[in-house]
Amino acid sequence: MxxxxxxxxxxxxxxxxxxxxxxxxxxxxxxxxxxxxxxxxxxxxxxxxxxxxxxxxxxxxxxxxxxxxxxxxxxxxxxxxxxxxxxxxxxxxxxxxxxxxxxxxxxxxxxxxxxxxxxxxxxxxxxxxxxxxxxxxxxxxxxxxxxxxxxxxxxxxxxxxxxxxxxxxxxxxxxxxxxxxxxxxxxxxxxxxxxxxxxxxxxxxxxxxxxxxxxxxxxxxxxxxxxxxxxxxxxxxxxxxxxxxxxxxxxxxxxxxxxxxxxxxxxxxxxxxxxxxxxxxxxxxxxxxxxxxxxxxxxxxxxxxxxxxxxxxxxxxxxxxxxxxxxxxxxxxxxxxxxxxxxxxxxxxxxxxxxxxxxxxxxxxxxxxxxxxxxxxxxxxxxxxxxxxxxxxPLPEKTPLFLEYTPTGAGRNDLVEVNVPHGSSVVGRRIVDLHFPKEALIVLIHRGGQFIIPRGATTLEGGDSLQILAHHDALREVRARVAERAALEVEESAGPG
Structure with missing residues (x-):
């Protein structure tokens, strides 16, 4: 021994x-x-x-x-x-x-x-x-x-x-x-x-x-x-x-x-x-x-x-x-x-x-x-x-996440971080106007070193880091929406002529 x-x-x-x-x-x-x-x-x-x-x-x-x-x-x-x-x-x-x-x-x-x-x-x-x-x-x-x-x-x-x-x-x-x-x-x-x-x-x-x-x-x-x-x-x-x-x-x-x-x-x-x-x-x-x-x-x-x-x-x-x-x-x-x-x-x-x-x-x-x-x-x-x-x-700043969430295993929800890129279609729009899926809840926003409690009237900005509690399917939809470029929506709204 x-x-x-x-x-x-x-x-x-x-x-x-x-x-x-x-x-x-x-x-x-x-x-x-x-x-x-x-x-x-x-x-x-x-x-x-x-x-x-x-x-x-x-x-x-x-x-x-x-x-x-x-x-x-x-x-x-x-x-x-x-x-x-x-x-x-x-x-x-x-x-x-x-x-x-x-x-x-x-x-x-x-x-x-x-x-x-x-x-x-x-x-x-x-x-x-x-x-x-x-x-x-x-x-x-x-x-x-x-x-x-x-x-x-x-x-x-x-x-x-x-x-x-x-x-x-x-x-x-x-x-x-x-x-x-x-x-x-x-x-x-x-x-x-x-x-x-x-x-x-x-x-x-x-x-x-x-x-x-x-x-x-x-x-x-x-x-x-x-x-x-x-x-x-x-x-x-x-x-x-x-x-x-x-x-x-x-x-x-x-x-x-x-x-x-x-x-x-x-x-x-x-x-x-x-x-x-x-x-x-x-x-x-x-x-x-x-x-x-x-x-x-x-x-x-x-x-x-x-x-x-x-x-x-x-x-x-x-x-x-x-x-x-x-x-x-x-x-x-x-x-x-x-x-x-x-x-x-x-x-x-x-x-x-x-x-x-x-x-x-x-x-x-x-x-x-x-x-x-x-x-x-x-x-x-x-x-x-x-x-x-x-x-x-320069390395992108890593956002410290102060909220922790431990799934029980009974559901398919998770707390994840989603970064809003500059030029995203959601920039400049209020949360209430985005019509995110009901199964996706924005619980915290990190912006410029400050943490913001989100409300329906909160306007998203480029560089925001969102902590989202969501069902996996809803999370995929949110990520897809955030990844859309604003130019695409401008072209669509302008229409022909």
Whole structure:
């Protein structure tokens, strides 16, 4: 029992130190992910803590689990109206971009390290995808706003490009173990993973919304447990059937995030907390897993590969993938620079390590070094590069909601926030004249830092934030009315001539 108690104490202490360190790192402009890795390395077998953790299987399990919940939380926050304009570019970056990066880094690593082409491509695949946890975390931590479609494109790309990287890593690991096989043998696996993972994600997402709304659990505290089980079920079922579990989890979360279900606000906040927990735990575990002495032996080569990835492979991959779309050069350049690498490359590096593939140890250490340099260099310079490229923008003010509402599960009402855009057809009109559905009640208005109790004669203004208690069907109608542009009504009222 002494070992178990010591492990619990050690995990809690490292987690607490990581949380406290985020306050200091934020003021210094250092990404928190880098701090978590550093604490893990300092506590490891070659650091001050002397914790002996050499279990790639446990790290892989924790990584898969953590990434599933991180992707689920990101999917819940993904609004379809922001994704729709970047759907094509995002899919291109998540597939062609990952493939181009794998090829370019693989060829460079093969030439630089003198390893086989398959080993070089395997290294390229391991570090080919941007990391959702790193991107979401750094953007949130730096409170960074980006103009136009840059931010939704980055978040969408980082949420859906992991399946491609996983497929390439597993496929190239098989080719490294069985060099007599043809590379074309992995194509059917790719099609099966993408199609099956995508289909199951959409279907299970709809099924999850139906289940949450219909189950009517006796205790509110069971709803977070229910969603945790749904995440595990979606990933496990999709992966067991040969589909991409990561893609299924993300798409299911997007479906849920764009649907109405009870406890949506509290469940979204719960999964944001779970994401923070897994980010800390995942990066601490990966920091414990690495041996700093082995990093020193590959530092020069790893630094060259990392710089090649940042300044050559990623930009070329982005520009080639986005050729069909008329984006500005500075926006493409920003997308290229925010190609952060985080936990995903280190987790993927455990796959060839566990299979004892040729060059697996070298690949793992180089991947870890690339993550360190990516988070350190790219993560710390995001605000500066955004200003230089003129794509930075102030973050929209997040309205504090002082009214809380907890559905009982017996009905389909919820308390939500609806923002009134400037130019909306409801601007300048009294609430009584809008004829909103009777099942929708405006209970509070936030305007310019003040809270207003609404009355029928209250006139709405652009920028108002409305808290509305409504039935789900009525809420959809209200949102549609608020989203209408005033110009449309002017044209209709003017008539011909």
């Amino acid at each position: 002494h070992q178990i108690e010591t492990a619990i104490f050690g995990a809690a202490l490292l987690g607490l130190l990581s949380i406290i360190a985020t306050k200091v790192s934020g003021r210094l402009g250092i990404p928190g992910l880098l701090v978590f890795l550093a604490i893990g390395m300092l506590a490891g077998s070659e650091g001050l803590g002397g914790i002996d953790f050499d279990d790639p299987l446990a790290a892989q399990f924790l990584g898969i689990l953590g990434l599933s919940f991180i992707l689920f939380s990101g999917g819940l926050a993904t609004q379809w109206r922001t994704v729709r304009p970047v759907l094509g570019p995002g899919l291109a970056l998540a597939t062609l971009g990952v493939a181009f990066t794998t090829l370019l880094v693989g060829l460079f690593a093969t030439w630089l390290l003198g390893i086989s082409l398959v080993e070089g491509l395997l290294l390229g695949a391991v570090v080919s995808s941007t990391d959702a946890s790193a991107v979401f975390s750094v953007l949130r931590e730096r409170a960074l706003g980006l103009k136009g479609q840059v931010k939704p494109l980055l978040e969408f790309e980082s949420g859906i490009n992991d399946p491609m990287a996983v497929f390439l890593t597993i496929g190239l690991t098989e080719l490294a173990l069985h060099p007599e096989q043809s590379g074309w043998t992995i194509v059917p696996m790719f099609l099966r993973q993408m199609l099956l993972g995508g289909l199951l994600g959409l279907l299970l997402g709809r099924a999850s919304v139906w289940l949450v709304n219909r189950l009517n659990l006796p205790f509110d505290g069971l709803y977070p447990v229910l969603t945790v089980m749904l995440v595990l079920l979606i990933y496990g079922l999709s992966a067991a059937l040969g589909g991409s579990g990561f893609l299924a989890v993300y798409l299911a979360a997007v479906v849920m995030g764009n649907s109405e279900f009870i406890h949506k606000r509290s469940l979204t906040q719960f999964h944001e907390g779970i994401t923070q927990l897994f980010e800390i735990g995942l990066f601490l575990a990966l920091g414990l897993l690495v041996f700093p002495s082995q990093l020193l032996s590959v530092a020069t080569a790893a630094l060259l590969i990392s710089l090649f990835l940042m300044f050559v492979a990623r930009p070329i991959s982005v520009y080639l993938s986005l050729l069909p779309w008329p984006m500005k050069k500075r926006e493409k350049s920003m997308v290229a620079w925010v190609g952060l690498r985080g936990a995903v490359p280190i987790v993927l590096a455990t796959f060839p390590l566990l299979e004892r593939a040729p060059g697996a140890n070298l690949i793992f250490n180089i991947a870890f070094f690339i993550v360190l340099t990516s988070v350190l260099l790219q993560g710390t310079t995001l605000p500066l590069v955004a200003r230089l490229l003129r794509v930075s923008a």
